Amino acid sequence: MEFLKSAIGSAISKGPPFPYTFGDRVDVDNSIWSLFNGTKREDGSSCSIFSFEVNDSTRSRLPLAKNAVRKLRTLRHPGVVRIIDTVETDTYIYIATERVTPLSWHVKRDSLNTETIKWGLYSTAITLKFINEDAASIHGNVRVSSIFTTESGEWKLGGFEVLSSMKDDDPVIYKFGGLLPDSGRYASPEVLKGGWDALKSQAVNAADSWNFGTLIYEVFNAGAFTNSEQLMSAKKIPQNMVTPYKRLIQQNPKTRLSIAHFLEQGKRSRGFFDTPLIHVSEFVENMGVKTAAEREEFLDKLGDTGDQFPEAFFKMKILPELLKSVEFGGGGPKVFSVVLNIGDKLSDEEWESTITPCIVRLFAVPDRATRVFLLDNLPKMIEHLSKKIVNDKIFPEMLTGFSDVAPIVREQSVKAVLTVVPKLSDRSINGDLLKYLAKTQNDEQPGIRTNTTICLGKIAKYLGPNTRSKVLAAAFTRALRDNFVHARNAALMALSATVDLFDEIDCATRMVPAISPSLVDKEKVVRVQAAKTLEAYLQRIKTLTSSYPETVIPSPTAASEVATPRMGTVQTDNSSWTGWAISSFTNKLGTASGEIQRVQSPAVASMGGDYTRSASVPTMSPSRPDAPIQSKTISASSFNRTTLTSPRPASSFLDDADNEDNDPEAWGDLDEDSFFDAPEPNKPKPQAPLTTKTSAWDFDDAEPDISAMLNKSKAPLPKGLAKKSTTAAPRIGLGSANSSGKGSTVTARQPVKTGGTMKPIVGGAAAKKTEVKKVEDPWGNDDDADWGDSWDK
Incomplete structure (x- = not known):
């Protein structure tokens, strides 16, 4: 070699x-x-x-x-x-x-089916008819070794070694016909008897008709022809072809059937050449000039004969003609569907060289029917398209469909995203695609909005980590408020499918609050799905927080080592839920040592401390001048030695609802600069007894701003947190108060609003009853109030 x-x-x-x-x-x-x-x-x-x-x-x-x-x-x-x-x-x-490939290869392997053989014989008969009648020539070498198959599977005639025109002066076949290999085996009976010169007195088709008969026998019997006696056995030849076949191999050349007549009999209705495969092969050559009805009929036949054609014929012959018809002949989607069926038999290289250029050109065509068909059949094409082609050629054209006026184009564009997104770049997904999906989620068609939500849920894994949770949370929560029931249900299902993409913070602060209103949706299908989705997110939160520590509050031992404020422990008594959750100080008396720094508190000034009294404050006197005052005046020194704690704010008038003088409105507009001045030194005032009670309001060592509390008289303490006094506060100027076992109780000064100035109540005179106005309780004193809103104030 x-x-x-x-x-x-x-x-x-x-x-x-x-x-x-x-x-x-x-x-x-x-x-x-x-x-x-x-x-x-x-x-x-x-x-x-x-x-x-x-x-x-x-x-x-x-x-x-x-x-x-x-x-x-x-x-x-x-x-x-x-x-x-x-x-x-x-x-x-x-x-x-x-x-080309020798036909003998396929004949020896017996790889040709009956319909393919008929199709090949038909094309060979047409060629021989042309040679005999139109060219007035004798082929003289018709046999299996003279026929070749092309890459498209078509049979092509060769072996022109003795092809002679009867118009020639010295035809080659008469002189050199005997030089052909195996010429004796294939020679017609008249040639065997009288030599090649015997053909001069016969019809031009006589020798070729005999050889065409031997060809029929060979192709149906896998090339087993050795002599003319075998030709009479026609078991494997199709029944409707047997009679014409036997006329081809007549011993008498005068009665021998010409190839033209054989062809005519085969093309008759229900003849042996009246097959869908042959009709398709004839039609495909002139598909571009056929009418729409004729193309429709052709495509139906093509679908019926798909398995009968040689695979190569689809690739090399029919496919190019179909592509031409789709692009230029108005073939439409139905023709392209046949193209895709043929494309399944192609390799990636063949696909890229034949079908891909056509697909790119078709996406640029503004015809809506073509675009919808392309989007609908994109799953059949996407595996054969490279990422570069998808990103550079196809996806930019797809984006125009998201804004098309026809709803069917917009909907198919959304559905096609699921197919094309695996081959899109991150820039295309997180940029252009999300921008157009945001538009379709606000589409006027509820079905398009619903499909957009479903699409986002399915492509969530392709979104960038920086935009994933933000985009999905915004899109799904928006869909939860859609008035279309299937859109809301789709949002809940999408949330369930993407639960693993959110962290515990987003689940607890964004997703769960957004899902909760759907639990009371008017549609049962939404309520049921909402319950499932919410359970999934609660389980997600539980899983994510399972590794959290029990508390982040430092232990007492660690707190003593670091100079940080000491906090109490949380009360775990479930029976007293109204009690204070945390105590700021410990209950050990041993820890309360030393002197508390004196602070000029407005409460102390109001209790008669020896501070400088403002001249604007009126003096107070007993109701009876001669009545002995049993209370003791507390000096500054004794005041300084008294253990001072934060008094309960405004408890003298906010807690006693039955005391008519404890009217908050009677205080008018308090002026801290004038009202809380200390009394004059020559007129000491009775002092309220000081106690050593730790206030639950204190969370640090600073004394509470009682003045600020008094100015907030329109928002008093919540109900249940202010303890009512069982003993009415003594009125100013009315006799002496009862003495306790431990000492005398001083009378309390209670300022009363009378014309904007402070005046004492004269002893013996009936005190004017002032109507006590009800103070609104933001903590839920009213049964109809929403007490939960107060926590936000």
Whole structure:
């Protein structure tokens, strides 16, 4: 083999240029030619090379080779092997043709089905009819070894070694017909009896009709023909073809059926050539000029005969014609559906070279029917499309569908996102795609809004981590407020599907509050789904917080080592939920040591401390001048020695609802600069007893601002937190108060609003009853009030 290649290369180098490279040798039976696979050096396209080497053993057959070259150059027909180039020298003859394969390969392997054989015989019969009738010639070499199949699976006629025109002065077949390999086995009865010159007195088709009959026998019987006696056995030949077949192999050439008549009988209604496969092959050549009704009929036949065609015929012959019809002939979606069915048989390289360019051009077509069909069938195409093609060519065209006025285009565009998103870049997904999906989620069509929500839920894993939770939370919470029930339900299902994409903070602060209103939705399907979704998020929160510590409050031991305020422990008594949750100080008396720094508190000033009294404050006197005052005046020194704690704010008038003088409105507008001045030194006032009670209001060492509390008289303490006094506060100027066992109780000064100035109540005179106005209780004193809102104040 290597020697043969080197010899051919040496011959080429010495002869005229032949711009083709020889490849593998192909076996050919009963032929004067050697067949090689070849490639064209210029573009690398494939071809076949028929080679005839002139030497002593082949020189006698040189006229046959030269006749074949001449006839191939002059006889052009679709059923004849297409010639590309030839080179002829004294030592060799090369013929470059389209890439072909010997039919004998398929016949010996018995790989051809009946319908494919009929289709091949039909095309061969058409070619022979042309040669006999139109060209007035005799082929003379019709056999399996003279027929080749192209890359598209079509049968092409070759073997023109003795092809002769009856118009020639000296036809080659009469003189050199006997030089054909196995000429005796394939020769007609008249030739066997009278030689090749016997054909001069016969019809031009006589020899070819006989050889066409032997061809029929060979292809249906896997090439088992050895002599003419076998021809009478027609078991494997289709029944409707048997009668015409037997007329082809008549011993008498006068009664022998011509190939033209055989073809005519086969094309009759229900004839052996009346098959869908043959009709499709004829139609595909002229598809571009056919009417819409004719194309519809053709496509129906093509669908019925898909398995009967050779796979190569779909790829090389029908597919290009279908693509032309889709792009330029108005074939429409139905034609393209057949294209996709054929495309399943193509490799990725074949897909990219044949179908991908057509798809890119079709996406640029503004026809809505074509766009909808492309989007609908995108799952069949996406695996064959590269990421670069999708991002650069197809996706930009898809974006126009999101804004189309036709709802069907917008809806199909949203659905197609699920198919195309795996091949989109992060920039395309988190940029253009999300922008257009935001528009479709506000679409006027509820179905499009619903599908957009579903789409976002399914493509959530492709979103960038920086925008995922933000986009999904905003989109799903918006859909939860949609007035379309299926949109709300879709949002809940999408939230369930994406629960793992949110952290515990988002789940607790955004998702759970957004889902909760759906628990009372008017539609049961939404309520049921809301309960499932909420349970999923609560479980998610529980899982994420399971690793949290029990508390972040430092332990007492650690707190003593660090100079931080000491806090009490949380009360766990569930029976007293109204009690204070935390005590600011411990209950150990030993820790309360030292003196408390004196602070000039407004409460102390109001209790008669020896501070400088403002002249604007009126003096107070007992109701009876002669009545002894049993209370003791507390000096500044004794006041300083008294343990001072934060008094309960405004408890003297806020807690006693029955005391008519404890009217908060009677205080008017308090002026801290004038009212809380200390009394004059020469007029000491009774002091209220001081107690050493720790106030629950204190969370640090600073004394509470009682003045600020008094100014907030319109928002008194919540109900239940202010303890009512069981003993009415003594009125100013009315006798002496009862003394307790531990000492005298001083009378309390209670300022009363009378005309904007402070005046004491005169002893013996009936105190004017002032109507006590009800103070609104923001903590829920009223049964109808929403006490939970007060926590936000």
